[in-house]
Amino acid sequence: MPTTNRQILLASRPHGEPTLDNFQLVETQLPSPAPGQLLLRSLYLSLDPYMRGRMSEEKSYASPVEVGGVMGGQAIAVVVESNHPDHRVGEIVLAPIGWQxxxxxxxxxxxxxxxxxxxxxxxxxxLGMPGLTAYTGLLNIGQPKPGETLVVAAASGAVGSVVGQIAKLKGCRVIGIAGGAEKCRYVKEELGFDDCLDHRAPNLADRLRTACPDGIDIYFENVGGEVFTAVFPLLNNFARIPVCGLIAHYNATEAPAGPDRLPQLMHQVLVKRLTFRGYIVSDFASQYPQFLEEVGGWLREGKVKYKEDVTEGLENAPRELIGVLRGENFGKKIVRVGRS
Amino acid sequence: MPTTNRQILLASRPHGEPTLDNFQLVETQLPSPAPGQLLLRSLYLSLDPYMRGRMSEEKSYASPVEVGGVMGGQAIAVVVESNHPDHRVGEIVLAPIGWQxxxxxxxxxxxxxxxxxxxxxxxxxxLGMPGLTAYTGLLNIGQPKPGETLVVAAASGAVGSVVGQIAKLKGCRVIGIAGGAEKCRYVKEELGFDDCLDHRAPNLADRLRTACPDGIDIYFENVGGEVFTAVFPLLNNFARIPVCGLIAHYNATEAPAGPDRLPQLMHQVLVKRLTFRGYIVSDFASQYPQFLEEVGGWLREGKVKYKEDVTEGLENAPRELIGVLRGENFGKKIVRVGRS
Known part of the structure; x- marks a missing residue:
């Protein structure tokens, strides 16, 4: 056993896009478990867009990480010492232990x-939070029906890829949006979406209109920004918009210039009878067993495919989270902290 | 029987607030029913905010009234001649015959x-469209639970008054918003709302915050504008916002100046898990029998009160519709066209 631990702290709160200065890598004494406690060794960290919100002071659905505290998040860890009756050494757990x-x-x-x-x-x-987010938001709020058109952005990512593949299994026409030709090729050819548009290429709104000749019945909102602007005029009557993320706004420092589009949004909500509903994965926690069985089955049968983007080394987590917020990851971003 | 008919035509489309010039009163020959037809004599016209939308060219959920055509809308009429097997002379009907x-x-x-x-x-x-709008939007989308706080504007009107009274029957704390002290007194003292705020007095947002110490769980949206602006920061987690009207915007001629509040709206939808859902009364037409039984019962028992604002004479319908859009009516606005 080593005698030191490495941790990444939130050194300061970002203004706009996070920078490496907002994080600090420290070496501390390896603690020992007291009676009733256990010691975990981290194998993988999850990097997710929601973490940008935790770095800010604003109270959201989750409490902010304190400045000087260990950066938060879920990890996969192995139990290396246990004074806890319910956990044995060698057990693999999902643990909210953050970046250490x-x-x-x-x-x-x-x-x-x-x-x-x-x-x-x-x-x-x-099979975790992103998958459950995709599954529950799509089925409970999106309510896909055969023949309907679904649009989802960040389509090669952990949430978007699962949303689109389940929607295909439910008989929808599925249009993905992703950043760059390579991701779009993967989404179409590997994941089997009907089409995938590169949001970095010009004229997204025009291309989306062409790709959705019958309009859009479900827009799974996880990005906001210009994708929403392109989607909005194409929404059909009774369209459903599950809102689970708005990554395009996370680094925003002020409200954008006018005109104020809020009245227009409300007008369309009314005349098209749209449903916008925000949710957080924990709102549907009770559906976890059903999710695990169903999506786990599709995964084993090859009906749902999944891609990880793995970076080695705890020290790279800050850089990689900044990259996630820029859309630089290709697949679900995780950091390998240790070997099992 | 007279030999002439009086009709009010849409003479031109309004730009912004309608004016009397947009309407034309004409005298035409009284028609005779062909085989299979019947002749109706109008008793009452309904004047409703949605009619502003019908006067514009923009396609909405209802087709626009044609310029030169009879202004549209529902009326209560009596059958005065019948060549139709299903209708007899003397029968009273709800009829989509417009202003004639x-x-x-x-x-x-x-x-x-x-x-x-x-x-x-x-x-x-x-017991008609406004009541069914209130009943179905509140129960299906608002889903009131005892102890929750509901806010509704146009609280002395046909929809708002029914929304608030049903919410009280369901155990909610109910705050109305209305224009002027007299309406507010009526809403509190006659309809039994917990409070009613005058939106014409200063500092609506502050007064609403004081009136809703536990936040807002249901905002029944029928006005938009500054009421929405006051409500928005007070919405609780999991608040529901049925959207059935936006009267404050109906005369708008352009998008308001910035900043653009759309991203902020979506952010709050996400972090507070809000549900915005637009609907039109016809979406819930199948609930009409249940509505009629339940609300009809409450009305007979005095648990729901209702106020009409009656103007005599077809020729006054244009002036009165302009007044409805200004909030000048006190209770449900109808025009008495003839005597039964």
């Missing part, structure tokens, strides 16, 4: 991972 | 009114 190599736990919030379900890192993605 | 004293009908869209349910004009209000 080792962590003490009193067992709160730990969830054992069954390695038989697939690579344990999948519990950070397709 | 007499009209031919082939029976399409007619609905017989049972005078035993109350004054026949109630079929234009509390």
């Amino acid at each position: 190599e080792y962590a003490l736990s009193d067992g709160d919030g730990l969830q054992e991972i069954d390695p038989a379900l697939g690579p344990v890192s999948y519990a950070l993605g397709v | 004293e007499y009209a031919l009908s082939d029976g399409d869209g007619l609905q017989e009114i049972d005078p035993a349910l109350g004054p026949v004009s109630y079929a234009l209000g509390v």
Whole structure:
């Protein structure tokens, strides 16, 4: 056993896009578990867009990370010492321990991972929070019906890829939006979406109109920004818009210039009878067993495909989170902190 | 029987607020019903905010009235001649005949009114489209629960008054918003709302915050504008916003100046898990029998009160519709066109 731990702290709150200065790597003494506690060694960190919100002071659905505290987030970890009756050494768990190599736990919030379900890192993605976000938002709010058109952005990512593939299984026409030709090729050819548009190329709105000749019945909103602007005029009567993320806005520092589009939005909500509904994965936590069975089955059968983008080394987590917020990852971003 | 009919035509489309010039009163020959037709004599016209939309060219959920055509809308009428097997002379019907004293009908869209349910004009209000709008939007989308706080504007009007009274019956704390002290007094003292705020007095947002110490769980949106601006920061997690009207915007000629509040709206939808859902009364037409039984019962028992604002004379309909769009009516606005 080593005697030191490495941790990444939130050194300061970002203004706009986070920078490396907002983080600090520190070496601390490796703690020992007291009675009732256990010591975890981290294997993988999850990097997710929602983390930008935790870095700000604004109270959101989750509390902000404190300045000087360990940067928050979920990890896959192995139990290396245990004074806890419910956990044994060698057990693999999903643990809210944030960005560090080792962590003490009193067992709160730990969830054992069954390695038989697939690579344990999948519990950070397709079989974890992002997958459950995709599954519950699409089925409960999106309510896909055969023949309907669904649009989802960040289509090669952990949430978007699962949304689109499930919508295909439900009989929808599915149009993805992603950044760059390589991601778009993957979304069409590997994931089987009907089309995928590159939002970095010009005239997104025109291309989306062409790709959606019958309008849009479900827009799974996880990005906002110019994708929403392109989608908005194409929404059909009774369209559903599950809102689970707005990554295009996360680094915004002020409200954009006018005109004020809020009245126009409300007008369209009325005349087209649109439903906008925000949700957070925990709102549907009770559907986790059903999700695990169904999506786990599709994954084993090859009906749902999943791609990870793995970076080695805890010290790279800050750079990689900045990259996630820029859309630089290709697939679900995780950081390998240690080997099992 | 007279030999002439009086009709009000849409003479031109308004730009912004309608003016009397947009309407034209004409005298035409009284028509005779052909085989299969019937002749209706109008008793009451309904004047409703949605009519502003029909005067514009923009396609909405309803087709626009043609320039030169009879101004559209629902009326209560009596059958004065019938060559139709399903309708007899003397029958009272709800009829989509618009603004005229007499009209031919082939029976399409007619609905017989049972005078035993109350004054026949109630079929234009509390027992008709506005009442059903209130009932279905509140129960299906608003989903009121005991102890929750509901806010509704135009609280003395046909929709708002019913929304608030049903919400009280469901155990909610109910705050109305209305224009002027007299309406507010009526809403509180006669309708039994917990409070009613005058939107014409200063500092609406501050007064609303004081009136809603536990935030707002349901905002029944029928006005938009500054009321929405006051409500928005007070919405609680999981608040529901049925959107059935936006009267404050109906006369708008351009998008308001910035900043653009759309991103902020979407951000709040996400972090507070809000539901915005637009609807039109016809979306819930199948609930009409249940509505009529339940609201009709409350009305007979005095649990729901209803106020009409009656103007005499077809020729006054244009002036009165302009007044409705200004909030000058006090209670459900109807025009008495003839006597039964």
